[in-house]
Amino acid sequence: MSIWLPGDPWWAERFDGHPQQPAALFVRGNLDLLERPRVAIVGTRSATQPGREMARVLGHELSDAGVAVVSGLAFGIDAHAHAGALASSDPSPIGVVGSGLDVVYPKQNAELWARVGADGLLVSEYLPGTRPSTHTFPARNRIIAALAQIVVVVESTDHGGSLLTADEAHRWNRQVMAVPGNPLHPSCAGSNRLLRERLGERPVQVCLETADVLALLMLDRAVDPTFRDARPSPSPIGQAVLAALGWDTLSTGQIVGLAGHSPAEVAGALDQLEIDGWVEQRNGLWAQLAFVRSGRGRRR
């Protein structure tokens, strides 16, 4: 672990002159990541399945394009953005946390935390041993905004903490993007409002795919649009299962009802689809995985 203080050569470019700059930063991991272009991906902890997939795809594809992915290591969007970044062949996650670097929170993300520390960079403004509390997370958000050039809000509830991150980004003069979501879903209410109401003078840009973010960064490392899905194509029953599943999260019983095949056939098809990376199961419900435009993914 190392400590950065105001006056360090790196410090001036990011924080100097700002009234809310941190007193010091504790960092652990690959410091070179800070030399890369940096994009923050933030969002709600109770994300929808399409939202989680969007975060994962953005994290993976941005990492592949040589962009560091900054996020807060929380549940939901944060965790999926970093899971995507870590699955890339050139993982570049930067995790900014609201506790001391030795206090893992939430504990369920311990594995993610360790992998970000190993393959990426962990950043905190708190002394080791500091426990997280209600004020450390909003404070953490301003570090996320400060470290990134662009902040992408994937999904946020009406009062979500990621709206605070967007406010901070505005304050630190960073560009904000948001992914439009289902207008009826409470998990997307805040991010949609952001798109409509803009922040101060600046419009919030729409992010529909990784290329939108790269264009705003003015990087020519565009995602190859001709790239083909490398996953083995599903069997006929597998296709029926995927068609039944769509982008919902469904129980096996619901898929059986919609796909018109026997429980045993659907179970076999789901098993194969899971192995081939088409679907995953969480909380007893199945969800489809989005296609990552990258041939350079590495197996998790």
Added chain:
Amino acid sequence: MVASIQAASLWGVNGQRVVVEVHIGNGLPAFNIVGQPDGTCREARDRVRAAILSSGCTWPQTRITVNLAPAEIRKVGASLDLPIAVGILVASGDVPADRVEGRGFLGELGLDGSVRRFPGVIPLVDAVDAPEVVVPSGCIHEAKLVRSGPIHCASHLTEIVEALRGLAPWPNPPLVGAAVTRLAIPDLVDVRGQAMARTAIEVAAAGGHHLLLSGPPGAGKTMLAKRLPALLPSLTREQAIEVVRIHSAAALPVGDCLPTTAPFRAPHHLASAVALLGGGSAWLRPGELSCAQHGVLFLDELGEFAPSVLDALRQPLEEGVVRVERARGSAVYPARFLLVAATNPCPCGWLGTPPGEGGVCQCSPASRLRYARRLSGPLLDRFDLRVRVHRPDPSEVLSGVPGAPTSSVVPRVAAARVAALARGVACNALIPDCDLDLLVPLDAAGRAVLERHLRRGTLTARGVARLRRVARTIADLEGADVEGPVPVDAVHLAVEFRRPVLDGEMAA
């Protein structure tokens, strides 16, 4: 004068023979009961005295000592009122001693001399060591379920005294068959859609595999569970007698004829460990687990049960019996049941339900994990069938197309049970580990599926062993070769049934 009367007292699910000895001798008027009577039994003094006086007999104004032999075991309950009263009448010369030879007596007395029913009729009647038994009129049908010898009954102490003196016949009811009350047994016709859950209860019934249902409120978890007893094989006469014995000992109402359908017990989630397992200070009452013997134990809102109560289920689930050890003694109750549990996926119940279909989950990820963690891994591991149920689609509910009825499923379940019996086990869930390779052989495809899951860590070795028994049951239900390898479809379905259905649940 001394008299001795045959009777019985309850211990666990068994009656134990008790001899009530009454001595009437010189001394100041007194009435003592010795031989470890409990509170209820000791209060018999006042009931017996009032009942004898109310029946027009005289109360001996001397020293009366009642001994409940054997002296070292505790006697509980009011069923010894009647034998004590009869003993006093014999000892005081009101009733000839030879008339009580070869007769046992059981019954609670009212102050007016009425003879009342008492809990535990069946085990007690069975335990009385005499060719004839006299019981309250209210329990004659129950008593006849387990005892073939002559049984007399009476509803008032005077009737007994007159019958014993030979002045009147026993007021036995005419020998008509007891009225058979048919309860409406829920049928699977009412279940619309829910393909996985239907398959799961069929597999559970056929193989005796414990079932965990997880889903939002209104998905039909309780409805599905209630349809399970009708799928289980009908009780044999021996099993039915065992069931009524336990129910009687637990003071549950027992019908006038032997049950044929497996029992269904659904204790509330505030139940204590003693209520579920059995025990208690008085007579080591059997608990809900034993009352579900040969049937279904349904634990609704599994996550709301106290964690210590749930962990106490693990040993009975493994052994099929409950052992209750107390300072006063120990008891072993049978507890071979099918466990069906239902839980919400999160505290509010709406996790995973799309918006607009009832509710949206408002639980924080941390509270969801806390909820899932109330259920310990070792307990969840006992559930071989885990099904995520969903609210039925409105078009299914209103389609008017009935689901397949129970009667269409029962023959398949029965055939699978026969196949299991041919393997030498009562059901496939009881196949011993050492016989798995012999009785549940796998083909190359099935082995490949399991190997993949073992390598990825989504199954453990113990999980695979339990899963193979389920696969055997699925294959039996589909009419596969009972000795050949299990088809890969059955393995796939068994893997699917073993997938975790709760947030943060570990692979097993």
